[in-house]
Amino acid sequence: MKQNLQLRIGQSLTMTPQLQQAIKLLQLSSLELQAEIQQTLDQNPLLDQDDDLGEVTVLDFDNARDNEDSTDYRNDGGGIAENRAEQRLPDDLGVDASWENIYDTQGSGSTASSNQSGDYRDLFENQAGSEDSLKSHLIWQLDCSHLSPTDYEIGLAIIDAIDDRGYLTESIEEVHYGLARQYDSIELDEVVAVQHLVQRFDPVGVASSSPSECMRIQLSQYDPQTPHLAKAKVLVDKYLEYLAANDFALLKRRLQASEEELGEIIRLIQTTNPHPGHSISQNHAEYVVPDVYVSKHSGEWRVSINREHAPRLRVNDEYASLIKRNDSSDQNTYLKDHLQEARWFIKSLQSRNDTLLRVAKAIVERQHAFLEYGDEAMQPMVLRDIAELLEMHESTISRVTAHKYMHTPRGIVEFRFFFSSHVGTADGGECSATAIRAIIRKLVAAENQGKPLSDSKITKFLGDQGINVARRTVAKYREALNIPPSNERKRLF
Numbered sequence: 001m002k003q004n005l006q007l008r009i010g011q012s013l014t015m016t017p018q019l020q021q022a023i024k025l026l027q028l029s030s031l032e033l034q035a036e037i038q039q040t041l042d043q044n045p046l047l048d049q050d051d052d053l054g055e056v057t058v059l060d061f062d063n064a065r066d067n068e069d070s071t072d073y074r075n076d077g078g079g080i081a082e083n084r085a086e087q088r089l090p091d092d093l094g095v096d097a098s099w100e101n102i103y104d105t106q107g108s109g110s111t112a113s114s115n116q117s118g119d120y121r122d123l124f125e126n127q128a129g130s131e132d133s134l135k136s137h138l139i140w141q142l143d144c145s146h147l148s149p150t151d152y153e154i155g156l157a158i159i160d161a162i163d164d165r166g167y168l169t170e171s172i173e174e175v176h177y178g179l180a181r182q183y184d185s186i187e188l189d190e191v192v193a194v195q196h197l198v199q200r201f202d203p204v205g206v207a208s209s210s211p212s213e214c215m216r217i218q219l220s221q222y223d224p225q226t227p228h229l230a231k232a233k234v235l236v237d238k239y240l241e242y243l244a245a246n247d248f249a250l251l252k253r254r255l256q257a258s259e260e261e262l263g264e265i266i267r268l269i270q271t272t273n274p275h276p277g278h279s280i281s282q283n284h285a286e287y288v289v290p291d292v293y294v295s296k297h298s299g300e301w302r303v304s305i306n307r308e309h310a311p312r313l314r315v316n317d318e319y320a321s322l323i324k325r326n327d328s329s330d331q332n333t334y335l336k337d338h339l340q341e342a343r344w345f346i347k348s349l350q351s352r353n354d355t356l357l358r359v360a361k362a363i364v365e366r367q368h369a370f371l372e373y374g375d376e377a378m379q380p381m382v383l384r385d386i387a388e389l390l391e392m393h394e395s396t397i398s399r400v401t402a403h404k405y406m407h408t409p410r411g412i413v414e415f416r417f418f419f420s421s422h423v424g425t426a427d428g429g430e431c432s433a434t435a436i437r438a439i440i441r442k443l444v445a446a447e448n449q450g451k452p453l454s455d456s457k458i459t460k461f462l463g464d465q466g467i468n469v470a471r472r473t474v475a476k477y478r479e480a481l482n483i484p485p486s487n488e489r490k491r492l493f
Contacts, residue, residue, distance in 0.1 A: 166277030380422030
């Protein structure tokens with residue numbers, strides 16, 4: 001094979017480490033950004049968080065100590081100085097009582113002192129702790145029931161088979177079968193008896209096999225003299241599926257009740273909870289912290305970055321001063337590399353904040369009608385509109401708007417909320433999908449519950465407003481709003 005040398009000229013796009021870091025920071029959410037900043041601060045000794053307030057406080061404190069050294073707060077005779085401007089407090093002031101006489105120190109401090117005193121009280125017991133799960137809540141009640149060891153084991157088995165809604169995930173026969181493999185003497189009647197006990201725990205109705213059984217147990221807790229109670233029990237026992245389908249005509253015939261009486265029966269049933277397990281909270285509240293704030297000042301909308309997610313970083317001057325130009329030692333190379341990384345990270349973070357602010361301002365400029373009047377005034381907008389306005393690529397706008405939130409007078413909304421498809425109007429204009437959904441929600445909220453609006457009627461109403469939309473599109477938007485069809489929205493009252 002003959003070897004030869006050829007020269008080819010071409011172009012290729014390569015991403016530098018700086019560009020890769022900038023893109024990575026750009027698409028991070030606020031929580032991810034905080035974790036990334038903290039990790040970088042921990043790994044790079046030449047990067048510090050710039051806390052101007054803290055530095056000023058330390059400087060003022062040092063100056064105050066210098067002034068104390070030159071000023072005496074007492075006169076020569078040991079009394080208080082006549083010039084109060086020259087008075088200063090001593091470093092140590094006497095007190096009339098010791099700390100232990102005022103505050104209870106038991107349980108605080110070291111673990112050894114807690115063990116010696118035998119006091120294991122939680123110092124933070126008045127603060128919100130972890131919330132109860134349904135199973136731990138039921139087990140706590142089971143512990144207070146003073147059951148025999150066998151019945152207690154049966155109760156644990158039943159509680160273990162309960163899901164988050166409060167229903168049994170397996171039949172009571174299957175629970176008995178599992179227990180019988182360990183305890184030969186356990187009968188099915190014993191398991192059923194313990195099940196009835198658990199069903200009266202808080203929340204009432206847990207350990208049921210169906211919504212009908214759950215609601216019947218809750219109704220059985222009412223005073224027997226409660227009006228319409230007997231027919232309410234019959235309804236949940238035999239005709240609950242007809243109530244779910246809003247078949248009121250059949251219910252009136254089967255229960256031999258008038259329309260007014262049927263309404264009272266349904267009101268009584270609505271006081272029960274078909275998912276009792278949901279009343280026991282199992283998750284902590286999750287809060288969304290906005291990336292930018294939008295407010296109105298002197299008739300103009302202003303956008304500002306949330307500085308809690310954008311802390312000011314700086315290069316550590318003390319370590320940077322140790323770098324020597326012509327030194328190629330490992331220590332000097334280490335400092336040089338981390339100095340360059342610190343500068344890149346600060347520049348990338350500043351670029352992220354500038355881009356985020358520019359995009360937020362562009363969105364507010366296009367959607368100021370939404371800020372003024374609400375969802376119905378939302379203007380149609382896609383990523384390309386903002387990209388062309390800011391002369392950026394659509395992929396950049398997509399990264400900026402992902403998992404970012406904006407605090408507005410109308411609540412905290414995600415950046416992506418402002419981008420939606422559109423449909424045509426009769427005058428040749430455009431109407432955003434968000435505005436159409438808001439109109440549908442408003443129409444359904446104001447409809448006559450006895451004669452709810454069908455999708456066709458909603459389509460006709462939108463057409464009268466100049467919004468050309470198909471009936472299937474209205475059905476799609478209605479389902480996206482979790483609004484049931486008209487036959488399921490019908491109510492007697």
